[in-house]
Amino acid sequence: MGAIYSTAIISSSLMIRRPADGYLPAGFTPPASAGSGLNVPVDNLLKTPQFWLLFSTASLLATGGMGLMSVAKPMIQNVFTGSMPDLVTPTFASAYLMALAAGNLGGRIVWATVSDKVGRFNTFQGFTFLAAPIFAVSPFLINSCVMDPQGPMAPYYLAAFCGSTVLAVSVMGGVFSVLPAYEADLYGSKYIGAIHGRFLIFAAVATVLGPSLLLNLRRGAESTAMQELLSKVDPTKFTNTFGVDVSNAQSLVEAKTLTISKLMTIMPPGTMDPSPFLYNSTMYTMAGLVTAASVLHFMVKPVDPKFFEKPEQEKKKE
Template identity: 40%
Template sequence: TYVVMISAFNMVGRFIWASASDYIGRRNTYWIFFVLGIALYLSVPYTAAQVSVNQSVVWLVYFYGATMIIFTMYGGGFATIPAYLADIFGTRYVGGIHGRLLTAWSTAGVLGPLAITSLRQNSVNNAITDLMTRIDPAAFRAQFGAPVDQLQLLVEQNSVTIARLMEIVPPGTVDPTSGLYNSTMVLMAALLAIALVSNALMRPVDAKHHIVD
């Protein structure tokens, strides 16, 4: 269901944001993308933590709402960028410029998941290391049939996971699973902050470079 919602809100965002940009301007639309995106990305880790410890539906609704708004901006950015490029560089070569942008976009589409996977795995390793400081070595041996000094091997074999460690941690230990993507959210917010500054520095092409037919 969540994946279907991602696709649906991405599609809806293309219509809503592209239409809105005709009234508020493409530059202002991207200001909204960057400022609102930073706020939403930074709010996701806190919201996810609240969902894991508080069963109130309010936090779950906020989490879904925040992420769906983010996905509308994904679609909106894709739909709005050709017109924004035309505003900045003119319409004559906007096709070629947009093609180069799509090449960069595709590169990000390949490198992005790799970065996210790496960040998540690093978070998993840190979470396991933290949980191990709370676990009795005897309980670990009883659970996994191996001493603590074989932890790294067991992790690589996927025998030791956060879920299985949570079975033997002391009562009251918070499950770190909800925070595994925190570093990813912070990275996304940082990238949007860079984009915000870049957007602020961007200016239309100087008139002396205009092509006269």
């Protein structure tokens, strides 16, 4: 892998060339700001509301994808393996991970191409319109599979869940690929390298926020589910199985000796296993974050001319 990566990077660096002066791809129409020669200096970047609005939008959009990537395999196993063991095998889970990776890569290519046709603003707004329903409908797809795993529609619900989450991850890839061109549309291309460097902090924010938020929400849902099960368990059975009184269950949970799966073995017949539903609150939260991103992105307008570099400034620098 190291040899392949090194070869690809070195070969690419040797093949990169500057395009001829004035070159534009066939059929490409540059935005009005691109031909104006106006550029926002890096010193003015943080003074523009567009930076904070677009930075927040990109961070919130990427957070969901980062979170999904971090827990994809345990999620698919915890949610579907128990209900559909014949279909959701370890091989299926590995294939699902590969599909998420393909969605990430494909999103970087496909969404960048789409943005050239429909514009960066419309593409980013489309990201929010697409990702919010995906996260919001995921609990329904999960519940439909778990409640009737043998039903004729169960495989289709599973396919819809897998396909929609791959699409959500493609949005994350699209954010990374479309953002540099979007920055150039807003601020001009002269200082785009330094400007993009400041925007890239959103990647670190999403990398930390996505997995930590998802895991903390799951931990909270797991704690709530555990308390509900403990309120229904037979105290005598609990003591015989775990060697302590049910009032001391929390110490076992902290030591990871007591889990939901172990507790389910002594629960009364007919008790529903809450494990498949632990990610529901997470998905609704992600939908809310993407909705907030949509509202923030609607507020992105062309940059105020006062922030652009004045012609005399450019002449002095030259």
